[in-house]
Amino acid sequence: MNVQQKNLVTLLAVTLVAGGLGLYAYFGVVQPEQKEAQRKAAEEKVFAVQTPEEPGTDGGAPPEPVFTWISVEVPQGKTVMELKDDTWRITAPVSARADKGEVSTLISQLAAAKFKATLEEHPTDADLERYGLKQPRATITARAYVPDAEGHGADDPARQRSMTVYLGAENNFDGSVYVRREGDARVYTAQGGLRFLLLKHTNEWRDRVAFPVExxxxxxxxxxxxxxxxxxxxxxxxxxxxxxxxxxxxxxxxxxxxxxxxxxxxxxxxxxxxxxxxxxxxxxxxxxxxxxxxxxxxxxxxxxxxxxxxxxxxxxxxxxxxxxxxxxxxxxxxxxxxxxxxxxxxxKDRKALAFSVRDVHRIVIHPAAPGGETISVVLAPDTGKWEMASPLVGNARQFKVASLLGSLEKLEASAIGETRPKSWGKYGISDTSRGVTLQDAEGTEVARLWLGTPVKGNPQRLWARGSSEDVLEVEKSTLDALPLALTELMDGAPAAAGTP
Structure with missing residues (x-):
């Protein structure tokens, strides 16, 4: 055997020894420790519906159980709930839908509840009386199944589990509750989250959605x-x-x-x-x-x-x-x-104007007072930008014009009055009323807003006419916020320029 062959044999021997040590470390040390940890975790759980020997879907802890049936018996009565077609229902003493949130909370409490300590290994009747377990304050029975790697097992008898737990008095010192399990003589203390079960009667488990419409x-x-x-x-x-x-x-x-x-x-x-x-x-x-x-x-x-x-x-x-x-x-x-x-x-739709911003190519703002200047803003076809056309020619403030159109598109009436009034004049509305006209590229009117006098009895609103034949009430504060002045719309407008 030459030197190269000796080195290869030595390497193989070292590899086998290292592998053997690794396997020993895993099967002899790590795996037993994992099983012991799982065993302790199972023993600590109040509703221990699975055993440590059950393999986990990922090689770790066993899968969480899927609860399918729960009975809660308290002094107020007994309530039985069952999972049917993925929906929890109360089956006794009435037939009704169960509150999804309440049942989810209950299941979370059942799955997570752990013992805090063991108080009595072999309790006497006097002990049980002292802990409120001689006549339990509540009896909870739960059925569940442990799913396999594919999540199945609801119909597999080998995966079915059942557990009954008795709740006693509350420990005033730390808020925990005294507990016993069926088939287990010991008395434990458990987390106080289960205490809320003692206060519920059947109606409190019911779904309270009285009108299931959307x-x-x-x-x-x-x-x-x-x-x-x-x-x-x-x-x-x-x-x-x-x-x-x-x-x-x-x-x-x-x-x-x-x-x-x-x-x-x-x-x-x-x-x-x-x-x-x-x-x-x-x-x-x-x-x-x-x-x-x-x-x-x-x-x-x-x-x-x-x-x-x-x-x-x-x-x-x-x-x-x-x-x-x-x-x-x-x-x-x-x-x-x-x-x-x-x-x-x-x-009725409370929107004052029915139009689309993309259809508007000209905005005409009618003056508030007779003889006032009409403001006109046009969309330049070559640049696609808004320009002032009258009473002065110049560049428009693009953001302000866009804000005006957006506000007019969203403008809503606070109230709607009569339809097709015989006289718009009694509302202070005529063809010469102040307001805004929107036109398309051909100059055809797309929409118009007429503004009238203050609403009788509510001066914070103005009468208005929009795209419908209804008399509208529009908030004055909303209209005042619209950029309708030349100084707001025109870039570099003279400070002395009038407002419509």
Whole structure:
């Protein structure tokens, strides 16, 4: 054997020894330490639904369990909740949707709850009485499954787990709670986060979304309220709303969205007691003050009824909402009765002018006083920049002109008055009224804003006329902020130049 062969053999021997030492270090030291750490972590958990021997999906800790069934029994009663089609539902003592946030918090508490200390290995009846565990303050039973590497296991009996935990009195010293587990005689103290379970009854686990409607998904809204009845419709989502009755007009999407969003925001304050439920339901079916049907693009309609009823000497508002196979009877804020009670004019678009900025090539500002100078700003076709045309010729301040057009495009009325008045003159509006005219490249009028006299009883507003035939009320402060003066629009305008 030559020197080169001897060196190769030596290298192989060293490599094998190093590999053997590495394997020993991993299997003899590291892996046992990992298993011991996992075993301790499992023992510390209140809801230990998995064992340290279960392999992790990434070679580390075992996967977190997926809870599918929870029973909470407290002095106020027993509530059973089950995960069905990815949705948590209360199955006893009533059938109703469970509050997603409340259940998520409960699951987080169950998954994270750990023992702080072991107090008694073999407690006596006196010990259990002292810790409030002789007759537990709460009993929690949870079922879960441990998912495999692909996340499956819901139907695999070998992966199913069940655990029952008993909660006792609160430890006033540190806010922890005394705990026992089914099949385990010991008494522990656990983190105090589980204490909130002792205070909840079934209704507090229920979903409180009384009106599950959202404007983007709707195609039709049919309402009959105390003062008004109407129907809104559109061909598809994303298209503008049309008021179909009692009159036909284009409805402002923002107003419809605001109405639906406001209704959606009202939550159930409480749920009628069983002895009152029949009376409330009968009043809603026989004498509703508001009836509404919301038809979404997908799924069945959502039907809503609201009424007001005196119970126990107090006037209260109730709602009955039905959709698909769901039904919710709840007490709501009395203000919800007025959310849908809108007149046709309430759906009108409050934008004063209907135009697109890109179509405007000339801006004409009409003077406030007779004999005043008219200001004209034009878009130069060769440079694409705004230029002053009258009463002086020069460069316009591009930012100011853009700001003026943007403000006019967004200008909204604070209120809408009568439609097609017989006389605009009583509002101080005529062909010579001060205001702004917008024209296209051919000189055709795109939009015009006429400004009139102050609104009677509200001098902070002015009467105005815009693209519609409605009398508008516009905030004076908003108009005063518009750059309508020559000194604001013209670059280097003389300081003595008048204002319109």
């Amino acid at each position: 404007e983007p998904s709707l195609l039709r809204i049919d309402v009959k309220a105390r003062k008004n009845a109407y129907m809104l419709e559109r061909t598809t989502t994303g298209k503008p709303w049309q008021l179909e009755r009692p009159v036909e007009l284009h409805a402002a999407t923002e107003q419809v969205a605001k109405m639906v969003s406001t209704l959606h925001g009202y939550r159930a304050l409480s749920f009628p007691e069983p002895k009152q439920e029949e009376k409330v339901r009968q009043a809603l079916l026989e004498k509703p003050l508001v009836q509404a049907t919301f038809v979404p693009k997908l799924g069945g309609p959502v039907r809503v009824r609201l009424t007001e009823l005196e119970l126990d000497g107090l006037k209260q508002a109730f709602a009955l909402t039905e959709w698909d196979s769901e039904s919710m009877l709840s007490q709501v804020d009395g203000l919800a009765l007025d959310v849908l009670d809108l007149a046709p004019k309430d759906f």
